[in-house]
Amino acid sequence: MKLEGKTTFVTGGRGGIGRAIVARFLNEGATVYSADLSAGGSLDRNDEDGSHFVRLDVTIEDECIAAMNRVQNEVGRLDVLVNAAGIEIEKTIEETTLDEWNRSFAVNVTGTFLTSTKIADSETLPYSPR
């Protein structure tokens, strides 16, 4: 139980990679917050896995701040943040629209910035990526 007593937060926690990380962290004894757009996430089902589900769009700053406040209020600390939320454009560059391109950057790049600064970055939390 390598993560006993640790609090972890996994974005994209109801997707393929994120759900696998959530399962491993739970097996290692962590308290796990699993954040995603919906409880089903990409897999379109809602497995009760023992994690705390957080409905979160990583591109929205206020939602990231609310998620941080929830972790602070419920546990008071965060030890591990995993940014597994992401989208892939399954098209060639010629077929990709500007809206799709911008959405990809919003989720994959800006979303990672927001969660890393708003969720993990707080004086009350022991870990900060800075």
Ligand SMILES: NC(=O)c1ccc[n+]([C@@H]2O[C@H](COP(=O)([O-])OP(=O)(O)OC[C@H]3O[C@@H](n4cnc5c(N)ncnc54)[C@H](O)[C@@H]3O)[C@@H](O)[C@H]2O)c1
């Ligand atoms: N699976 C692979 O082999 C692989 C390889 C290389 C890169 N990737 C990338 O890693 C990321 C995760 O891969 P995956 O296979 O788990 O994908 P996935 O689609 O199964 O899971 C991604 C999860 O992120 C969630 N998500 C999307 N936008 C979000 C947002 N704005 N806020 C919060 N959650 C959001 C989705 O609902 C989904 O549950 C993707 O960006 C993917 O392109 C995957």
